Amino acid sequence: xxxxxxxxxxxxxxxxxxxxxxxxxxxxxxxxxxxxxxxxxxxxxxxxxxxxxxxxxxxxxxxxxxxxxxxxxxxxxxxxxxxxxxxxxxxxxxxxxxxxxxxxxxxxxxxxxxxxxxxxxxxxxxxxxxxxxxxxxxxxxxxxxxxxxxxxxxxxxxxxxxxxxxxxxxxxxxxxxxxxxxxxxxxxxxxxxxxxxxxxxxxxxxxxxxxxx
Numbered sequence: 630x631x632x633x634x635x636x637x638x639x640x641x642x643x644x645x646x647x648x649x650x651x652x653x654x655x656x657x658x659x660x661x662x663x664x665x666x667x668x669x670x671x672x673x674x675x676x677x678x679x680x681x682x683x684x685x686x687x688x689x690x691x692x693x694x695x696x697x698x699x700x701x702x703x704x705x706x707x708x709x710x711x712x713x714x715x716x717x718x719x720x721x722x723x724x725x726x727x728x729x730x731x732x733x734x735x736x737x738x739x740x741x742x743x744x745x746x747x748x749x750x751x752x753x754x755x756x757x758x759x760x761x762x763x764x765x766x767x768x769x770x771x772x773x774x775x776x777x778x779x780x781x782x783x784x785x786x787x788x789x790x791x792x793x794x795x796x797x798x799x800x801x802x803x804x805x806x807x808x809x810x811x812x813x814x815x816x817x818x819x820x821x822x823x824x825x826x827x828x829x830x831x832x833x834x835x836x837x838x839x840x841x842x
Contacts, residue, residue: 777831
């Protein structure tokens with residue numbers, strides 16, 4: 630397990646080698662075959678998730694996932710598959726089963742957060758508290774969290790634990806909370822295409838770093 634200092638140094642070195650001056654990874658193979666990753670756009674269909682001032686979380690989640698799909702074509706080292714690419718509801722366990730059928734090496738569920746206090750802001754990544762608080766899920770989550778925060782400049786709320794449906798799979802899994810729709814400041818950002826692209830690039834960068842180790 631990497632210490633915090635050595636991990637930070639490692640991340641810096643890997644980013645230097647992975648990223649081009651334009652800020653995108655060059656799409657070179659991490660291994661002989663692409664690493665398959667399932668991206669889940671949270672909620673969907675009749676389940677809008679959080680809705681604030683006419684902004685539905687399900688749409689924000691989907692737009693970020695679709696941006697990962699678009700940008701993922703630049704990175705043949707990663708093979709992205711998606712639980713949904715339209716406004717439909719997929720049962721939670723079906724999402725996990727799909728990831729397992731695809732033999733995915735990672736499962737990332739994208740969400741937007743909410744809280745009663747509109748001043749609360751930031752990005753956090755949630756892991757299931759019934760799984761070990763170390764290991765592959767945590768390592769992957771930390772790298773994605775750091776990459777998204779680095780690209781967006783958002784407040785880093787770190788890794789958090791709660792009871793999640795991802796306890797039903799052995800695939801390394803993380804649930805991203807990419808900002809608070811209840812914060813007017815972050816809501817304005819989350820409806821911005823350029824900001825969602827920064828989040829998507831952060832997801833991809835974190836995965837490239839994780840799977841290149």
